[in-house]
Amino acid sequence: MTIYDIAKKCNVSIATVSRVLNGSDRVSEKTRAKVLAAMKEQDYAPNPFARGLGLDSMKMVGVLCSDVADAFYAKAVSLIENALQKHNFDVMLSCTGECNGKDIKALRYLMQKHVDAVIIIGTPFAVQGNVAAIKKIAEQIPLVTINNNYKLQGTYSIVCDEQTGMRNAVYALANKGCRSILYLYDSLTYSGQHKLTGYKQGVLELGLDAQPALIQKTPRTFEAVESMIHMLLKQKVPFDAILTSEDILAVAAQRIARRNNRCVPVIGCNNSIIAECATPTLTSLDNQLDCLCETAIKTVIHLMQSNAPALPSKTVFDAKLIERESFQIHPQ
Amino acid sequence: MTIYDIAKKCNVSIATVSRVLNGSDRVSEKTRAKVLAAMKEQDYAPNPFARGLGLDSMKMVGVLCSDVADAFYAKAVSLIENALQKHNFDVMLSCTGECNGKDIKALRYLMQKHVDAVIIIGTPFAVQGNVAAIKKIAEQIPLVTINNNYKLQGTYSIVCDEQTGMRNAVYALANKGCRSILYLYDSLTYSGQHKLTGYKQGVLELGLDAQPALIQKTPRTFEAVESMIHMLLKQKVPFDAILTSEDILAVAAQRIARRNNRCVPVIGCNNSIIAECATPTLTSLDNQLDCLCETAIKTVIHLMQSNAPALPSKTVFDAKLIERESFQIHPQ
DNA sequence: TTGTATGCGTTATCAA
């Protein structure tokens, strides 16, 4: 079924069919009805490739992240996909994995596929050495990032101020009397770096225990966290609270600590479903993913529709501490 | 940059450029090198829409599920995306939401977009009334389903035998002396129905307590599960074990039960990350998602490459009970 | 209000 077939069936030209297809008002109601009927009868749908070739667009936006299996990215992708669907855009999903350098390749690949826009969700992008490439891409299509910031002209960055959030979390713990806050993280992405900075800032401002052993990097597995905590206990590193860059690290650390009779206040980050699954339920820093995604979508849609009024190149939301049971525990 | 530009630069025809682009061996090494060099220099990439129009394919497969935010679907999508990427296929993600009837629309939509194949991950599809439509789709492109089965010719179904898995879970609980196993579920998808059937089968075969109050439907929230358990306790429904269709229900039920001093063995399903986050860690029925996805990809790739030897229309994997702490508890 | 003709960038089929 092509536009030609429909035209023939209706004794009109393909131009007329194309017009009703695109909702032009320069068609008589009579012929419009006739064509519409024929389309319905033949179950006709325009060929997206041909349309794409003509319009240089397939109404598709590329969504990039390191791994959709991760709860945070999964939720972001879900929100984005739902919103884009409402605007009649499709999403082409591309996951880069943790492997560094693969992300810029994925971005280039999306460009080759002529997506209408790209949304990048907090991947640890290798900006250095790729500034020119990214800039060039941003000149061609809208490029918006969530929890990530290239600081390049033409890119739009929607972030949560996790740095201040983490700083506030440190303050909250200090308010409970904690002086030696153990900080666990797994990677230093854009987001990861800011969290760590916020922790350090809080510790510095309040004059808390700042010994290096209180900052530990660990893989995101229960086993790794377990051996980490065991090591710290053995070395008698005197932590009286735990703060982590990820809920999963907090859940793991909390359990191991408690099993070793070290019941301290614990705060995670991301406020994902697993925070509620833990016992005691986990206090967590919510990074307002819903707001971030909503704004990202609005920005992308706006940029694709017009090149009208300028949009802020950076939008910042505040993180919010969601207090749960793990916060009601008093330090030893 | 088009094929014409490259051709002009090299003093050859577009046909020759097209040949080196597609790796034809009917090109002299000399001209091939020349063309390749020009392509590299100009950073040329073929227009995917034009190619799509010519080949009627954009090397893209549609992936359909109800919600990527859900851990199970997220992991499935992740596995599928990674595998397809290796085969140089892109994925177009489409989430239908729980709303019934939306799924067939999404499938039709993917067809209009001329994807090369569709993978459907366990959505509660409205088959009745749409048999003809689905059949027609399966005739046109490969259609494989994970934990879902249309039982229609031309569709390929990869499933985990969760029915037997649930039956075995009931046996395992019975072995510990449990007689009144509470079963919680949230929806009756293809997967959900089989799980429930497996539970009933086990109860029947072993002559366990089969009172209707032991089977309860509840939304997937902590609050809902909490009021459900409270109600059961108030009505003195005498359960001595809990089995659920989803890990999250098990985690919630386990917590509420324990807080009411009802420490019974608990088994969830899906063996997701939250099973490990619970305290005590949750025993869970693993539905072998990795195997399911791997097989799905193999099937899809095979079907797209050739119409050679027939593939099984149904592939079944066994579920596997992963025993954790929640299973070491003895019924009261 | 409608029709004709052309361009979009490939692939594929011939012929040379």
Add this chain to the structure above:
DNA sequence: TTGATAACGCATACAA
């Protein structure tokens, strides 16, 4: 080993 040219299906400028 190459080149000319016809599809592919649609949008659109221009003509009627």
